Amino acid sequence: MNQSNSRTHAIVIGGSLGGLLTARVLSQHFQRVTILERDEVPEQPEARKGQPQARHLHGLLATGLQTMTRYFPDLPQALVNGGAVMGDFAEQMQWYTYGGYRQRFHMGVPATTMSRPLLESLIRERVLALPNMRMMDNCGVNQLLITPDGQRVTGVEVALRHEGNQLLEVLADLVVDCTGRGSRSPQWLVEMGFDAPPVSEVKVNVAYATRLYRRLPTDPRGTLWTLITPEAPRESRFGAIFPIEGDRWIVSMGGWHGDHPPTDEAGFLAFARNLPAPDIYDIISQAEPLSDITPIKFPHSVRRHYEKLRRFPAGFLVLGDAISSFNPTYGQGMTSAALQAAELDDLLAKRTPPEKLALAFFKRTAKVVDMPWQLAVGEDFRFPQTSGPKPPGVDFINRYVSKVHRATLHDPVVGLALLKVMNLMAPPPSLFHPKIVWRVLRGKRPSIEQSPMRQPAAAGD
Ligand SMILES: Cc1cc2nc3c(=O)[nH]c(=O)nc-3n(C[C@H](O)[C@H](O)[C@H](O)COP(=O)(O)OP(=O)(O)OC[C@H]3O[C@@H](n4cnc5c(N)ncnc54)[C@H](O)[C@@H]3O)c2cc1C
Known part of the structure; x- marks a missing residue:
């Protein structure tokens, strides 16, 4: 345990969607995985205190469903069996x-449309059925454990809530913080003598x-x-x-x-x-x-730029809303967490050395987060009251994207291009493809009636 190349035990802090997807990925690369969740986790689909957002509508982007299905092939059928549409x-x-x-x-x-608790409970059921997985609920992580030289995380200190907050040290070769928007990682890093990540807030x-x-x-x-x-x-x-x-x-x-x-x-x-x-x-x-x-x-939306740090302790990562919590109106958070977990899977499969893992991972998560962040923040800056770091050129882009929105009222080809971008299936510049620009700018009058279903014509028609 705790030798630099060992893959004996991994800990995931936080058993919400980001934590569950991370645990699923880690189960392929570590002998044992433990999820530590502060709340008591009910068996039935139910929102918990630590995830108040789960009571609200959660749309799942197409890329999110696709990525989750890669890790849980029977998920679509399980959703249907559970009553999802x-x-x-x-x-x-x-x-x-x-x-x-x-x-x-x-x-x-x-x-698919379903309640967030249903989606999470189906994923949790599948994660906990893995033979090398366990979840300890009622366990709040207070702090990280580190080597005497302060360069490597070796585990966590946990308060056992159902045992009068008795403290327990749990050792691991890798600890991943999936505690969401309220993550204390920036503070933990400073306590260990590292820098906190720069933050963007909109x-x-x-x-x-x-x-x-x-x-x-x-x-x-x-x-x-x-x-x-x-x-x-x-x-x-x-x-x-x-x-x-x-x-x-x-x-x-x-x-x-x-x-x-x-x-x-x-x-x-x-x-x-x-x-x-x-x-x-x-x-x-x-x-x-x-x-x-x-x-x-x-x-506010918040993005913690871990990718900008030069030094980071070995044996430790941060994932999901703990990195970036977007304005939820655009439905991107679960998909972003799934894509980040998939990047971690890939890096572990390539046997990235532990001392290089964090910086390589944060470089990749920055790429994952860039697109949803750009889309969400770009739309938010349509309002003059929005404040924070404004991406260059956003007013020009928004004027064009308004025309794109209007074109989708009558043109399914433009509709398809926009939906691909919104579902993180295509990059935003694809909306500037000459064939799309031509269709957007030719400015047919929008119909305000509900139109019958159409097949998108081939681009350029
Ligand atoms: C109102 C709202 C609506 C949203 N709608 C959508 C949507 O439509 N589509 C979409 O994709 N996303 C949506 N999101 C975002 C989505 O909920 C998150 O992206 C998703 O839950 C993944 O987050 P996470 O697992 O990283 O963190 P969270 O879901 O916040 O989970 C963090 C977990 O960590 C636990 N925890 C915290 N501290 C500790 C500790 N010290 N020790 C142990 N455990 C701890 C918490 O109890 C919790 O279970 C919405 C968010 C909000 C606020």
């Missing part, structure tokens, strides 16, 4: 924006409110899911209603820069009525509520 991404999604509904079309890319002052409703099988909308997003900065509210397991709708609404939804019945309905399209109000004004209205605030 599965379909084609662009066929199932009804998206109102910029004064109209986007053209729906067949994209050939699977998508203030968005977003808040959500979420409620569950009964979904009737006879509902004429079937299992379509609806997004309503603003033409920023003129509008600043969004809403989404997704069909989820248990014949329920989950509805989350929110807004930027203080345009926040109330949490009382009348205020929640009034907020829905004032969204740019009537779909959500039409459903929830008739449907039976099944839960309270739950709020959550998201003051």
